[in-house]
Amino acid sequence: MAEKDKPRILPGDKTGPHIVSYRFHFGIWLGLIILTAMTVLVSVMGISLIAFSVITALFIASAKAWVVASYFMHLKWDHITYRIMGGIVMLLFLVFIILTGIDYLTR
Amino acid sequence: MQNMVLSNSGHLRDDVAAKMGMWLFLFTELLLFGGLFLVYTIYRILNPEAFLLASLELNVIMGTVNTIVLLTSSLTVAMSITAMQKGNIRLSLILLYLTILAAVIFLVNKYFEWNAKIDHGVFPGMDHYNTLEPGEKLFFFLYYFMTGLHALHVIIGAVFIGFVVAFIRKQKITPGRYMLLENSGLYWHLVDIIWIFLFPLFYLIH
Incomplete structure (x- = not known):
């Protein structure tokens, strides 16, 4: 590797990137799809176990956003x-x- | 460029800072949409019946399909980074093409959805819209503004990824240097996260 291609390493950095496997990414995607399916079913079928209010919707959406940020956006390993x-x-x-x-x- | 580098650093690039710049930009986007979500929530609390009535007009199937399309495109762009890290440039490119394809599918879907509403005269200023309750008008106004702004972000994200594809083909992005690919991925995931909030708020709360 040429000198200019070497990334700057800060104290506390792990050497080299954390490579997330295809399999793991696929698992995360599957989890997100299941969460989406659950929200749609609860809403469409009108299952009133939990009132599907703004708060419930925001809570589930926040959970999904947290998963995307941590795993797809690599925040967990960065x-x-x-x-x-x-x-x-x-x-x-x-x-x-x-x-x-x-x-x-x-x- | 050589004389712009700090004499004691010995490096021409700083990946941590490059990504930090992207994150700072994403935070401003988050506050932009966050403010709109706040507007939506307050008006929903003030006009519960009108918002409920108006939200029943939206097509849940269309919304669900678009959610799945966007989640899948997030997967392909994340896998594209893995492929690049492993040195598989061909697979990385294919996955990026799939991401752009998903963006196009999303926008076509959105076009038909908006078109159906506009055919019924539900657009600010049109005949049917003018007869609606003030609360319903607010709902549709926010619907067009927020999904429109999001669609604009989908277009920008697809163009950004298009540039990344060109850079990979010119070997300006390589398995040893792919921060631009990662940053375009971050932008794309943000577009996905915004939709994750838009979808239940507009389509699902009944």
């Missing part, structure tokens, strides 16, 4: 800095939600 940054942004967004919610609920 440098920890990305996870910390993501966490800060999520907290920031949570503050937006809470402030807006308080504003509307106390009018």
